[in-house]
Amino acid sequence: MTHSNKEYNHTMRIDALQAFVAVAELGSFQAAGQRLHLSQPAVSKRLAALETRLGHRLFDRVGRGVGLTEAGRAYLPHARETLAALADGDRALDNLADRVEGTxxxxxxxxxxxxxxxxxxxxxxxxxxxxxxxxxxxxxxxxxxxxxxxxxxxxxxxxxxxxxxxxxxxxxxxxxxxxxxxxxxxxxxxxxxxxxxxxxxxxxxxxxxxxxxxxxxxxxxxxxxxxxxxxxxxxxxxxxxxxxxxxxxxxxxxxxxxxxxxxxxxxxxxxxxxxxxxxxQRNPSNAxxxxxxxxxxxxxxxx
CATH class of the missing domain: 3.40.190.290 (D-Maltodextrin-Binding Protein; domain 2)
Structure with missing residues (x-):
């Protein structure tokens, strides 16, 4: 696998984790899409790719609603921790500028x-x-x-x-x-x-x-x-x-x-x-x- 393909796959996995956490919190593909500024099919596609990669179904889809499966409940804290660690790394780099700005x-x-x-x-x-x-x-x-x-x-x-x-x-x-x-x-x-x-x-x-x-x-x-x-x-x-x-x-x-x-x-x-x-254990932003x-x-x- 080339370096660019690895980078692409890592990026896609992060996007999939964001979609997974959003659906888990909001209980809706449509609401998750609105939060992430994505279409509902795009959210579904990212989740399907994540479920394929993990080899587990993460959501039960009943009617218009969705609920976490046992695997989804087990995976959710790890997904959140991964996203939090990425945000923590971004803050550490932003803090090097010594400016108080951003969100x-x-x-x-x-x-x-x-x-x-x-x-x-x-x-x-x-x-x-x-x-x-x-x-x-x-x-x-x-x-x-x-x-x-x-x-x-x-x-x-x-x-x-x-x-x-x-x-x-x-x-x-x-x-x-x-x-x-x-x-x-x-x-x-x-x-x-x-x-x-x-x-x-x-x-x-x-x-x-x-x-x-x-x-x-x-x-x-x-x-x-x-x-x-x-x-x-x-x-x-x-x-x-x-x-x-x-x-x-x-x-x-x-x-x-x-x-x-x-x-x-x-x-x-x-x-x-x-x-x-x-x-x-997380780096506070300058703000x-x-x-x-x-x-x-x-x-x-x-x-």
């Missing part, structure tokens, strides 16, 4: 994006006008996975309570939490509230698999409170609204503006850490390094 893929949780990042990002885009931030708003858990997959360089989120198995965390903001209820809620009209009282009423809280729920559950379980969760949402603004209309008490950051009634529980010390997650430096400066400044 910067970020995954930001909704609350952090609304209440903590605007000032940082405003200063960042003013200082580095040749950087194009590509921001995806995601739940903290999904944002971490985007960094693991190589789809984002940094995640700025609610940090997990336990150390992440792959990523490094850096706390930027300390975020005290408190318990609140709408003004018409029975607990809001009491002069004093106990932890046992909380068990008697439904709550509106983040989903059970979220980092914030784990913080709430651990803090209240230590006080003997049994949670009765009526509704859940990752969006704290939604929880604020649900509490305001009387569907349950809730837990919100003390710094978050609202018209709810705080329930005084002096012995409760409940807080979460907000910060940035990055992959320790990512610049944003990390600005986040470090924010961490050093008083709230």
């Amino acid at each position: 910067l893929a970020l995954a930001i949780s909704h609350h952090v994006g609304l209440h903590r990042m605007p000032e940082v990002l405003r200063a960042f885009v003013a200082r580095y006008p040749h950087v194009t931030p590509e921001i995806e708003f995601a739940d903290s858990e999904a944002a971490c996975q985007r960094v693991v997959n190589g789809e984002a360089e940094l995640a700025v989120i609610t940090l997990p309570v336990a150390a992440h198995p792959t990523l490094l965390a850096r706390t930027i903001w300390h975020d005290p939490l408190a318990i609140y209820a709408g003004i018409e809620h029975p607990l809001a009209r009491r002069e004093s509230v106990t932890f046992a009282d909380l068990s008697d009423y439904a709550a509106v809280l983040p989903p059970r698999d979220s980092y914030t729920y784990h913080i709430i559950d651990r803090a209240l379980a230590a006080e003997g409170t049994t949670l009765q969760t009526r509704m859940t949402s990752h969006y704290l603004e939604t929880l604020r609204m649900l509490a305001d209309i009387g569907l349950g008490w809730t837990v919100l950051p003390r710094a978050m503006p609202h018209a709810l009634v705080p329930l005084a529980l002096p012995s409760l010390d409940m807080h979460r850490e907000l910060g940035v997650m990055r992959h320790p 990512a390094r610049a944003l990390l430096a600005m986040l470090e400066a924010a961490a050093a400044s008083p709230d």
